Amino acid sequence: xxxxxxxxxxxxxxxxxxxxxxxxxxxxxxxxxxxxxxxxxxxxxxxxxxxxxxxxxxxxxxxxxxxxxxxxxxxxxxxxxxxxxxxxxxxxxxxxxxxxxxxxxxxxxxxxxxxxxxxxxxxxxxxxxxxxxxxxxxxxxxxxxxxxxxxxxxxxxxxxxxxxxxxxxxxxxxxxxxxxxxxxxxxxxxxxxxxxxxxxxxxxxxxxxxxxxxxxxxxxxxxxxxxxxxxxxxxxxxxxxxxxxxxxxxxxxxxxxxxxxxxxxxxxxxxxxxxxxxxxxxxxxxxxxxxxxxxxxxxxxxxxxxxxxxxxxxxxxxxxx
Ligand code: SAM
Ligand code: DTB
Ligand code: SF4
Numbered sequence: 616x617x618x619x620x621x622x623x624x625x626x627x628x629x630x631x632x633x634x635x636x637x638x639x640x641x642x643x644x645x646x647x648x649x650x651x652x653x654x655x656x657x658x659x660x661x662x663x664x665x666x667x668x669x670x671x672x673x674x675x676x677x678x679x680x681x682x683x684x685x686x687x688x689x690x691x692x693x694x695x696x697x698x699x700x701x702x703x704x705x706x707x708x709x710x711x712x713x714x715x716x717x718x719x720x721x722x723x724x725x726x727x728x729x730x731x732x733x734x735x736x737x738x739x740x741x742x743x744x745x746x747x748x749x750x751x752x753x754x755x756x757x758x759x760x761x762x763x764x765x766x767x768x769x770x771x772x773x774x775x776x777x778x779x780x781x782x783x784x785x786x787x788x789x790x791x792x793x794x795x796x797x798x799x800x801x802x803x804x805x806x807x808x809x810x811x812x813x814x815x816x817x818x819x820x821x822x823x824x825x826x827x828x829x830x831x832x833x834x835x836x837x838x839x840x841x842x843x844x845x846x847x848x849x850x851x852x853x854x855x856x857x858x859x860x861x862x863x864x865x866x867x868x869x870x871x872x873x874x875x876x877x878x879x880x881x882x883x884x885x886x887x888x889x890x891x892x893x894x895x896x897x898x899x900x901x902x903x904x905x906x907x908x909x910x911x912x913x914x915x916x917x918x919x920x921x922x923x924x925x926x927x928x929x930x931x932x933x934x935x936x
Pocket of ligand 2: 663679680717748771808809838839840843880881908909910911912
């Protein structure tokens with residue numbers, strides 16, 4: 616029986632109360648909620664590919680691909696369809712059910728847009744779910760992506776509205792909300808989450824999750840990233856967020872958005888197996904799978920399969936032919 620309802624009217628005081636619960640009481644509530652909506656307790660696997668890398672005009676302080684920071688990652692033009700297809704086939708063979716393509720753009724340029732449409736149409740023929748993250752979208756662009764067959768669009772709120780201006784100056788929180796609205800109105804599924812461990816306070820994490828959960832409709836997919844602190848970015852020396860605080864964030868996200876897939880996203884390389892296990896118990900039911908995120912590294916696929924095996928966690932099989 617479902618006792619935890621889908622709500623869109625979360626108050627900060629209630630969220631703060633969740634964050635402040637004794638750790639095991641919070642985990643118990645999160646896991647009980649999780650099993651009401653996901654009785655099979657399976658893990659969904661998404662593989663990422665950076666289809667256009669680096670030299671991004673935006674100044675996101677965490678991002679190794681921003682043209683404002685000097686990092687080790689080099690600019691690469693939009694990949695050819697043949698190369699993208701090859702990577703998608705490999706991802707499917709390795710067990711991923713969703714293929715997520717990211718581009719270091721403020722918004723997709725008009726001159727490349729027809730190529731993006733072709734990429735979606737081709738990848739769809741492989742029987743994979745498709746996701747893209749290309750920056751801000753106009754209403755018309757969102758509609759065109761949907762018509763080409765794109766299943767999900769990823770666009771993150773990243774942090775609280777209060778902390779946001781310390782992290783990004785080149786576009787506003789409202790810009791992000793507008794893109795999310797365009798994606799929804801076009802009829803695509805929404806993938807929207809953020810990054811913790813950027814030096815924000817617990818109040819910021821409360822406010823960030825309040826924004827996500829009080830959207831008119833919960834995102835179907837909620838990626839929770841732990842900052843990958845990259846040399847050359849302004850956040851390179853940020854102290855790592857403790858594992859228990861990270862697990863708490865996953866648990867609170869699960870309770871507030873009970874029917875959404877919560878993805879344990881970037882940052883797993885520096886997490887122990889035990890921390891990841893706690894995240895799965897707290898309600899994470901999706902991961903980025905494959906050796907690379909966009910430009911930084913991710914655990915080896917065989918290591919992840921072994922971890923899921925040892926935990927007795929089954930993998931979601933593809934639901935499209
Ligand atoms: N340019 C597009 C945009 O910003 O919407 C798409 C790509 S961008 C790299 C996608 C997301 O990756 C960001 O919103 C952020 O949440 C996440 N991300 C980027 N760098 C990260 C890092 N160093 N650690 C954790 N997450 C990161
Ligand atoms: C998301 O929330 N995390 C992914 C995906 N959406 C696009 C990206 C993580 C990037 C980590 C740093 C990098 O490799 O660029
Ligand atoms: Fe550009 Fe996206 Fe990186 Fe921001 S997060 S700098 S928009 S690639």
